[in-house]
Amino acid sequence: xxxxxIIISLLGGGVLALMVGRQSAAASRWLSLVSLAVASVFYAxxxxxxxxxxxxxxxxxxxxxxxxxxxxxxxxxxxxxxSLVLIGLTLVxxxxxxxxxxxxxxxxxxxxxxxxxxxxxxxxGVFSALDLFLFFVxxxxxxxxxxLIIAIWGHEGRRYAATKFFIYTQASSLLMLAAMxxxxxxxxxxxxxxxxxxxxxxxxxxxxSLGMWLMLGFYVAFLVKLPGLPVHNWLPDAHxxxxxxxxxxxxxxxxxxxxxxxxRFVWPLFPDAASSFAPIAMGLGVISVLYAAxxxxxQNDLKRLIAYTSISHMGFVxxxxxxxxxxxxxxxxxxxxxxxxxSAGLFAIAGLLQQRLHTRDLDKxxxxxxxxxxxxxxxxxxxxxxxxxxxLANFIGExxxxxxxxxxxxxAASLAALGMILAPxxxxxxxxxxxxGTSVGTQAAGTNNVLDLNTRExxxxxxxxxxxxxxxxxxxLIFTITAAPVNYxxxxxxxx
Amino acid sequence: xxxxxxTSLMPLLLVASISVILLxxxxxxxxxxxxxxxxxxxxxxAAYWAFADMGNAPQQVTPLLIMDDFSRLLGGTVLLxxxxxxxxxxxxxxxxxxxxxxxxxLLSLAALGACVLVxSNHFASMFIGLExxxxxxxxxxxYMAHSKQQANMTLEAGVKYMVLSGVSSSFLLFGVAxxxxxxxxxxxxxQVAADGPRLQSGYLVIGxxxxxxxxxxxxxxxxxxxxxxDVYQGAPAPVTGFLAGAVKVAVFAFAMRWLMMAxxxxxxxxxxxxxxxxxxxxxxxxxxxxxxxNLKRLLGYSSIAHMGYIIVTLAASATLxxxxxxxxxxxxxxYLITYASMTMLAFAVISQLAARDRRFESGTLTxxxxxxxxxPLLAGALMLAMLALAxxxxxxxxxxxxxxxxxxxxxxxxxxxSLLVLGSSLGLYYxxxxxxxxxxxxxxxxxxxxxxxxxxxxTLLVAVTLxxxxxxxxxxxxxxxxxx
Numbered sequence: 001x002x003x004x005x006i007i008i009s010l011l012g013g014g015v016l017a018l019m020v021g022r023q024s025a026a027a028s029r030w031l032s033l034v035s036l037a038v039a040s041v042f043y044a045x046x047x048x049x050x051x052x053x054x055x056x057x058x059x060x061x062x063x064x065x066x067x068x069x070x071x072x073x074x075x076x077x078x079x080x081x082x083s084l085v086l087i088g089l090t091l092v093x094x095x096x097x098x099x100x101x102x103x104x105x106x107x108x109x110x111x112x113x114x115x116x117x118x119x120x121x122x123x124x125g126v127f128s129a130l131d132l133f134l135f136f137v138x139x140x141x142x143x144x145x146x147x148l149i150i151a152i153w154g155h156e157g158r159r160y161a162a163t164k165f166f167i168y169t170q171a172s173s174l175l176m177l178a179a180m181x182x183x184x185x186x187x188x189x190x191x192x193x194x195x196x197x198x199x200x201x202x203x204x205x206x207x208x209s210l211g212m213w214l215m216l217g218f219y220v221a222f223l224v225k226l227p228g229l230p231v232h233n234w235l236p237d238a239h240x241x242x243x244x245x246x247x248x249x250x251x252x253x254x255x256x257x258x259x260x261x262x263x264r265f266v267w268p269l270f271p272d273a274a275s276s277f278a279p280i281a282m283g284l285g286v287i288s289v290l291y292a293a294x295x296x297x298x299q300n301d302l303k304r305l306i307a308y309t310s311i312s313h314m315g316f317v318x319x320x321x322x323x324x325x326x327x328x329x330x331x332x333x334x335x336x337x338x339x340x341x342x343s344a345g346l347f348a349i350a351g352l353l354q355q356r357l358h359t360r361d362l363d364k365x366x367x368x369x370x371x372x373x374x375x376x377x378x379x380x381x382x383x384x385x386x387x388x389x390x391x392l393a394n395f396i397g398e399x400x401x402x403x404x405x406x407x408x409x410x411x412a413a414s415l416a417a418l419g420m421i422l423a424p425x426x427x428x429x430x431x432x433x434x435x436x437g438t439s440v441g442t443q444a445a446g447t448n449n450v451l452d453l454n455t456r457e458x459x460x461x462x463x464x465x466x467x468x469x470x471x472x473x474x475x476x477l478i479f480t481i482t483a484a485p486v487n488y489x490x491x492x493x494x495x496x
Numbered sequence: 497x498x499x500x501x502x503t504s505l506m507p508l509l510l511v512a513s514i515s516v517i518l519l520x521x522x523x524x525x526x527x528x529x530x531x532x533x534x535x536x537x538x539x540x541x542a543a544y545w546a547f548a549d550m551g552n553a554p555q556q557v558t559p560l561l562i563m564d565d566f567s568r569l570l571g572g573t574v575l576l577x578x579x580x581x582x583x584x585x586x587x588x589x590x591x592x593x594x595x596x597x598x599x600x601x602l603l604s605l606a607a608l609g610a611c612v613l614v615x616s617n618h619f620a621s622m623f624i625g626l627e628x629x630x631x632x633x634x635x636x637x638x639y640m641a642h643s644k645q646q647a648n649m650t651l652e653a654g655v656k657y658m659v660l661s662g663v664s665s666s667f668l669l670f671g672v673a674x675x676x677x678x679x680x681x682x683x684x685x686x687q688v689a690a691d692g693p694r695l696q697s698g699y700l701v702i703g704x705x706x707x708x709x710x711x712x713x714x715x716x717x718x719x720x721x722x723x724x725x726d727v728y729q730g731a732p733a734p735v736t737g738f739l740a741g742a743v744k745v746a747v748f749a750f751a752m753r754w755l756m757m758a759x760x761x762x763x764x765x766x767x768x769x770x771x772x773x774x775x776x777x778x779x780x781x782x783x784x785x786x787x788x789x790n791l792k793r794l795l796g797y798s799s800i801a802h803m804g805y806i807i808v809t810l811a812a813s814a815t816l817x818x819x820x821x822x823x824x825x826x827x828x829x830x831y832l833i834t835y836a837s838m839t840m841l842a843f844a845v846i847s848q849l850a851a852r853d854r855r856f857e858s859g860t861l862t863x864x865x866x867x868x869x870x871x872p873l874l875a876g877a878l879m880l881a882m883l884a885l886a887x888x889x890x891x892x893x894x895x896x897x898x899x900x901x902x903x904x905x906x907x908x909x910x911x912x913x914s915l916l917v918l919g920s921s922l923g924l925y926y927x928x929x930x931x932x933x934x935x936x937x938x939x940x941x942x943x944x945x946x947x948x949x950x951x952x953x954x955t956l957l958v959a960v961t962l963x964x965x966x967x968x969x970x971x972x973x974x975x976x977x978x979x980x
Binding site for chain 1: 869883886887888889890894897898901902904905906913917920921924925928929931932935967968969972973976
């Protein structure tokens with residue numbers, strides 16, 4: 001029941017935060033922290049159950065209640081190691097985003113924390129729902145609160161960005177809905193039983209051209225969320241206009257739901273279609289890596305720049321998933337976690353700078369190292385994490401992805417490796433323009449006392465640094481947990 | 497007529513008796529609250545009777561009406577929608593400088609007409625029901641004729657509705673006449689006389705096409721939609737709610753009985769026309785809604801689009817065998833019920849706002865700016881209605897949309913399915929626009945105070961919209977019972 005505990009404590013915390021938010025903003029902040037803490041307690045217990053060495057099954061089934069009997073739809077929640085890692089990432093970034101919201105969000109706090117916690121609950125649901133209908137419900141439900149976060153608390157162009165974000169996601173998920181229904185009908189014709197269960201549907205024979213169309217329906221929805229070229233266009237706007245906690249959630253975990261979908265659904269449900277489509281998907285991945293890196297370099301707006309680096313990094317994820325071997329998949333999971341931490345760090349930094357300087361324009365910054373040494377040093381760390389410096393988590397991820405891809409499609413790996421050259425270019429331009437050089441940043445702010453980090457902000461960034469370094473030196477922490485689930489997915493995804 | 501037939505006809509009799517009681521009552525007492533109470537109570541009793549009667553054997557009452565579970569379920573839905581309409585009318589009429597009580601007589605007559613339409617399996621009763629409903633609606637649409645603020649709009653809407661409705665009725669009547677000339681009787685399932693049809697089948701084609709035009713006008717399928725935006729905007733908000741909720745359900749229920757349940761011939765003949773109307777309604781309806789600045793007008797175009805989506809079920813039942821037919825019927829009935837619940841929710845919010853300030857219904861969307869922070873309950877309900885209309889999960893709208901996708905995939909209607917996806921994506925834009933306006937910073941700090949009965953109505957409608965989305969199983973079971 002721990003999963004239900006996590007989801008309910010987040011939902012309940014959100015409702016309570018809204019109710020106390022009328023009286024006191026501080027109360028709703030602390031209440032959100034408490035509900036995250038309660039969720040973490042449930043998570044800890046979940047961790048021990050799932051990683052129990054005596055466990056006989058890969059799966060920890062939590063809930064299987066009938067919901068809509070007419071179509072065999074169940075409230076089916078379960079976790080394996082993969083879900084476990086991603087839910088953990090969700091909660092960790094939940095803390096980080098909460099800390100970043102602490103002083104940035106100061107109007108309508110109650111409503112903000114409601115949306116914030118509901119987004120987290122939706123994401124946890126996405127990572128653990130194994131009934132496709134339920135998955136779809138969570139997939140859509142995490143969209144609405146995120147939309148409101150951007151639309152109400154975002155920056156100057158927030159309404160445009162929020163609408164674009166919503167329409168991209170929703171339109172593509174309608175395709176997924178159609179594909180899902182098609183798959184269920186196919187299964188119903190083959191077996192005579194209505195079922196939306198992942199465990200049943202992975203047994204469906206999806207070879208043939210219909211399987212390809214259905215696979216594409218799922219693929220497009222996940223590619224939009226990932227995002228990959230050519231459907232990435234919503235991301236720079238949404239990330240730039242969202243408030244800092246919103247950007248952290250978007251980059252850190254909402255993008256991972258797309259990758260998770262590709263891993264969990266596209267390959268295991270449609271092994272034949274996915275493997276014949278793999279070269280195209282990998283080609284798109286390579287283009288994402290290179291093109292987005294180039295675009296990132298060309299940005300002046302700090303948040304927009306970071307947003308484009310996300311697209312580039314997610315290109316590696318796309319590559320790793322469609323190479324579909326053990327090495328590349330493990331690397332993909334590591335890349336997801338590493339990118340979640342590093343991009344959250346960069347967005348948090350961008351938020352801190354904007355609070356202090358009231359601008360995101362890199363041209364109006366410069367020479368900040370002298371004024372904010374702590375902040376600058378941490379920015380450096382996140383920047384080099386993003387460019388894949390050995391010793392930090394992202395390096396492990398990208399390296400393993402490239403190794404895995406090279407075994408399947410050497411050309412793709414060779415081209416994508418060029419991304420490793422472009423990454424330092426965009427990562428270091430942040431440092432060069434923002435923190436080195438002559439000091440124009442203070443003039444932009446019109447004040448001389450630009451403050452360095454306080455304890456709360458140090459704590460917020462510290463969590464991320466610890467994660468990045470820990471996983472950089474001790475990647476087995478994740479690999480041991482995800483090895484068995486990844487093997488199982490591979491077994492399904494190769495038509496076994 | 498035996499006792500059993502009489503009891504099964506009880507919902508209709510109850511609704512009819514409301515109008516008689518009110519007519520007599522008004523000769524002695526004029527009391528707005530009492531009138532509203534009697535109407536709502538009568539409608540509630542009739543709806544309860546209809547639902548409680550479900551599961552009993554179908555009763556053919558005279559050759560004109562059939563009271564089967566289908567009539568009971570959708571008739572009950574129509575009655576509930578009328579109940580919501582009557583309920584929200586009270587606050588709205590309280591602030592109108594207009595004679596109030598007669599409105600409820602018209603409302604109960606319109607509800608009676610809608611119920612007759614749902615229960616008809618004979619072209620004569622269909623026509624009686626349709627006209628009873630329409631004629632009452634002419635007066636309801638133009639009801640605010642003496643109000644200084646609204647007179648122009650409401651009269652324009654009323655006249656427009658009356659003229660175009662009259663034209664469409666004449667088409668419909670001519671179609672019925674041709675069908676009669678072909679078949680020799682007026683039964684909806686077209687029992688051709690034993691000695692064969694009396695004319696060539698060409699008359700059947702023309703007759704049924706003309707009949708379809710009449711139906712299409714009421715459903716506001718493009719290109720028969722011209723009246724919709726003006727009438728939606730000009731009519732008093734509760735009446736618009738009735739037009740959007742109850743009327744659409746009743747007319748489509750008749751279309752289901754006529755085209756889907758009766759005989760296949762019809763549908764095959766009309767399939768091309770239906771498909772064209774579906775394509776136009778889904779695409780053009782959504783496109784025209786994009787730039788609307790008046791919420792009621794926007795909802796008018798949105799209802800055109802929604803009624804376009806539902807044609808998918810008609811097209812599906814023409815394509816394949818018996819299982820596809822039952823799924824299509826199930827999908828259509830579920831869609832009607834969910835659509836009625838979310839539409840009534842949206843119009844309940846609008847009419848409660850309009851009761852305080854008529855600019856909420858006649859003016860631009862900017863009046864709604866910041867409503868979320870001024871009146872969270874109303875704005876939250878409106879947001880829910882918009883999300884439901886956009887088809888978000890956990891609301892009624894998603895279940896309806898899910899069924900349409902299921903029906904379309906099942907019958908392999910790829911063209912209509914892709915337009916359904918395209919249209920819904922377009923639709924998101926204007927539903928989100930409304931939500932964004934609600935979320936903007938408010939212009940003033942004034943808060944609106946809601947009465948207890950208004951809050952109760954909103955709560956009930958919100959509960960139904962969420963319940964259908966969260967746990968649709970009971971509704972699905974009822975619908976399955978109804979379409980057997």
